[in-house]
Amino acid sequence: MADVGIWEPRPPDPPAPPVPSMLAGAWRDLLLGLALFVPYPVKPRFSGDARVILCALLALFGLAFAVDYVDAGLGAVFQRWGLYALCAFLGAKVAVLLVLAVGSGRSERFARLLAGLLAVEIGGVVVYAVVHAFESQIAERVLAYYVAAVAARVVFRELDMNLARRTGAALLALAAFAGLVACRGPAVPVVSPPPPKRPPLDVESVYYDQPRLVQAALDKVLVSQDGVPETYFVGFASHAREDVFENEVKHIETLFRERLGAEGRTVMLINGRNTMDELPLANGPNLETVLNGVARKMGSEDLLFLHMTSHGSKDHEFSVLFESMRLNDLSAERIGEIVNGAGLPWRVVVVSACFSGGYIENLKSPRAMVITAASADRTSFGCENGREYTYFGAAYYRDSLKNGDYRAAFERAVPLVREREESRGFKHSDPQIWVGDEIVGKLPLAPPDDGGVD
16 A cells, blocks of 8 residues: 655544533533643544534633633623624634635534634633733733644644645644734733722812812913923813823823923823812813913914814714713814914814814814824724723824924824724724914924934
8 A cells, every 4th residue: 555645635534423412522622622732642633513612612701701700809890892802803713714724625624623723712711810820911922822823733633634735724824823913912801800989079179179270280381481482282181981091191291291392381181080189170161271371371482282182973072071070072163262262372283082083174273283083084093991092192192203293293103003903903093184384384393402202
């Protein structure tokens, strides 16, 4: 009998043994999946039985819930975005297996590939629970790539082809799975710790404290030096439910204060429990008072940079929200009235919100530049709790704004935003910019000794 070469189809494997029951079959596949984590030859094949696959799928989601719940503690809160992220990540891996099975002409093997993937994913969650106890993000990241490699091993074992084609399919699977891990970033938990219990908001106290806080903020702003062009900054984070807006404004204020020459000339208005005793609320009356107060301290050669960040609606209402306080949202017309009526000599206004392109018309002025995170009919992204920046904020301020050249920073940021959005399957937000005729000759306005942001 002639030898079979490595480039020839190998003899077909014997069929998997009949599955006595759904639970027994799932247990058998799970043990086989765990065995694949060890670099040692494993002969049995996955069953591919539909009942076993269903059982494994339920076990995977149940185990993911259990691990996150134990980590979060009693009172844990369900996070639907974590469930969506888990489904999307798993679904992408399943799609890779389907493409490989159909593309190799072995579509009948898809069920076994799927059973193997689920068993490996369950094993990965078990190992993750152990690794997570050591609180090492590096170890967790390495584990994620190792699980990708083990899943690729399933492809190598289960596709009934010659060695060369199986190796190629496994390498393609490894590249795809590793790419998914790289794009995924930190895993979003399915359940999270309960929010800290806080006493009810004393609305009356907060309300009557606003004049003092606004005046205190304005008192800290330096008066302009005659003949010296200087930059002033006002940050406005008006939605308290997600802390990304507060975080973003704080980061940008630090950037302007430390790197862009605005030391002593910054004001922040933020809606949040962490700041309500120290900073004015971000609402329309406070914004109007602050902009008018800052304008009185500016010289004719000075520029004010206003960054506004929150949620936005399709009818271009800028969300203003702080717990039980009944604050009014700001329409595009109202924002235009406030900014245009402040008497600012020169200004750059950045509006970071969904559908923010709809604010441009009301903010236009020959001495103004207006930048928005999205067009009038597109959403922007990155407004989840726990983030430091929105997608646009990260691309523009963190990654692109090297000095006072705000227009050049916008040109650098747009491709970064597009790349990040498209990598996650989002429709491009299409950031916008409008530049007045007179401000073109005014910018860039950078501090004389500015070395740029590293």
